[in-house]
Ligand SMILES: Nc1ncnc2c1ncn2[C@@H]1O[C@H](COP(=O)(O)OP(=O)(O)OP(=O)(O)O)[C@@H](O)[C@H]1O
């Protein structure tokens with residue numbers, strides 16, 4: 326495996342795999358635990374390329390744990406274990422010889438709480454992924470910064486103060502900075518764990534618009550508590566309950582004609 | 598009723614604060630007055646002498662400054678490294694706990710024991726002799742627990758989210774520590790350095806044990822050279838019977854305090870610079 330910058334070879338097969346709608350990631354019998362506490366149970370799920378998958382479910386049902394298994398962040402917690410497979414372009418992330426560090430450059434992540442690096446400026450935050458890993462090399466830093474911030478719909482607001490500290494932005498701007506930081510590494514998949522839960526409705530709407538645009542180029546998985554958000558922003562929605570995948574359907578169908586009784590109860594607000 | 602109690606308590610606090618402060622002021626005033634006849638540029642730039650009025654503090658001053666720098670240069674990397682190991686890599690919980698317990702206990706060991714350890718280890722076994730480097734290494738052992746505890750506190754205060762953010766960008770653990778965690782923890786680590794330097798500067802007993810000499814008529818020209826330190830110089834002057842040497846001792850104390858202030862101020866400047874970066 327190479328760094329994200331070295332992109333996918335353009336053999337017909339690879340192009341095919343990148344077509345929207347094809348499975349970018351395939352989750353097979355994935356289970357995850359903290360010590361003896363099993364929190365994700367035998368999940369099977371396809372994540373389609375250049376589509377948005379929303380994950381909904383009550384608090385504590387294992388949504389965060391599940392997405393953290395998709396870029397091997399789960400295992401950094403002491404005592405956390407994973408079994409099963411996650412295929413990225415057909416290759417198992419948990420296979421032998423896969424370096425989680427390199428993998429995380431292909432599957433980026435945005436967290437619930439905006440967490441820009443406080444010791445770095447806006448510009449340095451965007452470049453952090455490349456600087457930290459020493460892959461900035463000859464690439465034109467200014468161009469990377471501009472394109473990542475533009476992609477994150479933040480460029481116009483910060484272009485005159487790129488050297489200001491990252492923490493000096495508003496919460497919503499900080500979250501978009503974190504998105505820009507994740508995009509600068511040029512991942513193929515972007516995992517977002519409740520990216521809007523700390524934001525007001527206007528900032529939330531901006532991020533949702535952004536997701537619409539990013540969908541053209543990235544495969545996106547977004548965890549959300551907000552069912553309207555899932556309905557607005559996603560193509561496919563997966564409903565989790567007690568660590569199990571209850572239902573995964575095209576978003577419109579899941580919200581209008583849920584197959585499972587428990588899904589219906591949840592989306593109509595009978596519990597959760 | 599409660600207002601009166603409040604007033605009482607406030608008074609009590611003021612007295613509790615004021616009394617030691619007053620005592621300190623009186624002491625310092627006394628020393629300052631005693632030192633006046635001797636305090637001069639000559640005192641700073643001369644070597645010791647049998648005649649009190651010619652004696653100076655230069656070797657002690659240089660020795661103490663070198664000891665402090667050497668101590669910090671040894672104790673900071675080792676202490677911060679140990680703290681990083683315990684906080685960031687402490688995967689093996691049992692071992693981490695054992696080390697932790699030891700560090701906590703080491704902080705309470707009388708300093709003279711460190712002197713004996715230094716004598717056996719650095720002076721004799723490693724053959725470094727009764728030298729500046731032996732002294733600095735011994736003092737470094739002495740202040741190590743302070744540095745480790747301060748550095749661990751600082752590392753622990755760095756939000757977990759920052760580490761995760763860095764790892765999620767594809768940074769390795771070490772890259773994360775080096776570029777994200779340490780810069781955020783720097784102010785706290787410098788606080789540890791201040792405590793360490795202050796403690797090292799005032800220590801006398803371990804230096805006596807490892808063989809600092811009171812009467813040195815040259816400056817240390819290599820890490821292996823014999824040395825003296827301000828507290829030792831002061832001690833030797835105080836134990837002289839002649840009254841005139843008491844003035845020298847007082848002046849030495851003033852110089853020691855000034856050196857302490859200068860070194861601490863230097864570390865505080867470094868810390869504030871790091872803090873401004875960390876707070877951005
Ligand atoms: N670091 C941890 N150590 C031990 N158990 C944990 C840890 N993190 C989460 N858990 C447990 O795993 C279960 C699933 O947690 P997870 O964070 O995946 O839920 P979630 O669906 O993301 O919830 P929320 O919507 O509140 O974010 C919970 O029962 C929680 O108690």
Ligand SMILES: [Mg+2]
Pocket residue numbers: 388389390518
């Ligand atoms: Mg969660």
